[in-house]
Amino acid sequence: MLHTPESAAQPVRSIAEGDLVVVYEGYDNMKAVRVAANGNYNNKYGTFPHKDWLGRPYGSKAVAKKGGGWVLLLAPTPELWTAVLRHRTQILYVADISMVVARLELRPGAVVLESGTGSGSLTHSLARAVAPTGHVWTFEFHEQRAQMAAKEFEENGLGGLVTVTQRDIEEGGFPEEMHGRADGVFLDLPKPYKVVPSAARCIRADGMFCAFSPCIEQVHRTCEALNANGFRDIRTMEILVRQHEVSRQMLITDLDAPPAGPTKKQQRQAQSAAARAAKRQKIAGGEAAAAAAAEGPEAAPAGGSPEGTAGAGDSQQQEQGEQQGEQQRAAAQQAQQEQQAQQPVQQPQRQVVHKPVPFGRGHTGYLTFARRVAA
Ligand SMILES: C[S@@+](CC[C@H](N)C(=O)[O-])C[C@H]1O[C@@H](n2cnc3c(N)ncnc32)[C@H](O)[C@@H]1O
Structure with missing residues (x-):
């Protein structure tokens, strides 16, 4: 680790x-x-x-x-441990953790007070930041959680850097022997504002305070307490991460060009679909004509000649006219296709693109930082 x-x-x-x-x-x-x-x-x-x-x-x-x-x-590593640890409580994630470590200005040799310990997610990163000569004193009022955290710190090789103590920090504050010794204090408690006077006694002048609160009401009360207890440069922030995925994709870049016509495969599919439809129509027409012949002239379909007055010559002429119309339409269609084939069309190009992907959490909480100033 x-x-x-x-x-x-x-x-x-x-x-x-x-x-x-x-x-x-x-x-x-x-x-x-x-x-x-x-x-x-x-x-x-x-x-x-x-x-x-x-x-x-x-x-x-x-x-x-x-x-x-x-x-x-x-x-x-502490970062990977945060991704795999067993959750016994809500935990801090890497986005908040990195801001906490940076803004508490931790460095090797620093002394940090933390409460509550919870699942020890943040504690791992605090310990690495102050190693090899610093120390993290972490306080948790839940007996089992305190014991399990201490066991895990030991197993993960942090035993010499972290001390876990079972204590109610909101009621009792940090122990007196910590007064004036801390470079930084971090609180992840329901009522951090109750602990601000004790934190003020523990943090050396120019040291840093941070509290994590999910609700803005807690933030307001914490800021008031900080202001009243000798802290300045009070800042609250919310850390939101947006991860992006970068990949290669086929994209059309020339949007002014007309869309490319159907591919050869699409043309073949359209032709065979049309042929199948024509066949179905022919069969249906043949069945209707056969039924009409069987039932006599009265049963002719709508649009036919009810009295059978239309002669053979008329129907031949009509057929010829239809054929001519069909040929003209086909010729016009072919001419249009040839004209289109000569124009530049939209050609997809291989491009590198990126898009945000859902990752991590949205709102987890607010981090309130403040600097202890000399009296
Ligand atoms: C949300 S968890 C902390 C999670 C921790 N920051 C992490 O990253 O794993 C809050 C912890 O504070 C403890 N706690 C609540 N009130 C406390 C108090 N008055 N004194 C000490 N610990 C307290 C809870 O038992 C709980 O384990």
Whole structure:
């Protein structure tokens, strides 16, 4: 989870038994897996025996036993941990976390106070930011959550950087021994404004405060408390992320040109559809004529000659006229097609395009930052 002097000297790390691996199936589908020599990872692409992963560098592509499906084997980081951890509470996500770490101005050696610990999502990033010589003191009033968080920090190699204490911070404030020692305080509590006086006593002059609140009413009360307790440069922000997908697509760029005519395949399909329709009409016409002949002249269809007065000569003339009309229409259509064929038409071109894709959350909450000024 953390870079140590040893890992910096040997940046390509190999996967060993007992290691935590983040198995990546897609940016929105990752899982935390503890490697066991006889373990298997199963998904819809197949079975991936853990023993095939041993000794391979993190960042490798693992292929399923059958079928050719693959996953990526990633080294755990605080960011990936946030994507795979078990939610015991609402958590902070990477967009808010990155702003918190940046605006609390955290650096190696810094001391941070946090409450509540919740699922420990933010705590992992706080710990990495202050490593190797800083410390995160995190306070949670829910006994089981505090215990589970402490266990996970230990398992993820953060035990020396994080201390979890069970305590009601809204009622009791931070412990007195923290007064004047904190470079930063972070609150994710229902009533952060109640803790502002205690935070003011703990943060050294020029240190930073941040509270995360889902509702704007909490923000108003927190800002009032900050103003009354020696904080300045008070700023509230909402962090929204828009992810874009970049891909190659066929696009028409010359919109002034007439649309391209049907393709040869489309023309063939239209011709055979027309032929089928004509055949159906002919059969239907033949059946109607046969029925009319069987029932006598009274049964002639509408539009025919009811008294049988139209002679053979008349019908021949009519047929000839229809044929001529048909030929003229066909000739005009062909001339139009030839004319169109000579004009430039819209030609799709391969282009690189991008579009926003739904990813991450919309509103999660407001971050309120403030700087402690010297009295
Ligand atoms: C939303 S969760 C914090 C999530 C955390 N920021 C994360 O990223 O995983 C809020 C936590 O505050 C704890 N909490 C609520 N009131 C508290 C209080 N008065 N003192 C200490 N912890 C409290 C809750 O038990 C809960 O675990």
